Amino acid sequence: MNKALFLRIVHRLSNEVPFFQQRRDARGRLGLSALQKSTAAIRLLAYGTALDSVDEYLRLGATTARSCLENFVEAIINLFGDEYLRRPTAEDLQRLLNIGEERGFPGMIGSIDCMHWEWKNCHTAWKGQYPQRYNVLERSPVFDDIIKGQAPKVNFFVNGREYHLA
Incomplete structure (x- = not known):
């Protein structure tokens, strides 16, 4: 994640x-900053490590780290869900297809087409350590509409052949 995006997220949070x-706190000392809490949550999501793994780096225990993770995921869904977890429009899909074609991958809407690859740090692979609500990708309707045949139709070319598919 680039610095500007990270800081944008922290600012909104x-x-x-x-x-x-x-x-x-009760003694008048400043508690954890949004930067510390966000960093803890993102590190846990990115590296798939135990909750107490951020203790030495960020000086917060497992219970606080879990609270950071829970609040982070809920906040991301609430703050950014309408923009990034919405159904793609035909224009969105066409734009992604054009970008893919420019990069040498005609007919591909992005890396989401490679979701069958195992990501060893993915939080869904943490074998029950966290509730399913942390699987943000499962909230995405991208494949639901395709499976139901309700996805927007888009036009694209692969190997000189034109397709009109969802």
Whole structure:
């Protein structure tokens, strides 16, 4: 993830989600920042490690790390879900097909076509450590409409042959 995207996410979280707003504790000391909480959640998602793995790096225990992860996932769905977890329009699909063709992959809408590849750090492979609600990809309707035959029709060429498919 690039720095600008990460900081955009942290900024939205710290401004719109109370859990990510830095507070003072009973002794008046500042608690964890949105940067620390977000970093913990993203590291847990990216590396598929145990909750206490962020203790030395970010100085927070397993219970706090779990809370960061839970709040992060819920906040991402609430803040960005309408924009990034929505059904693709015909224009979206055509734009992705054009990008794929420019990059030498005609007929491919993106790396989502390679979801059959196992990602060893994927949180769905953590064998019950976390509830299924953390599988953000399962909330995506991309394949539901294709399976039901309701996806938008798009035009694309592969090896000189034109296709009009969902």
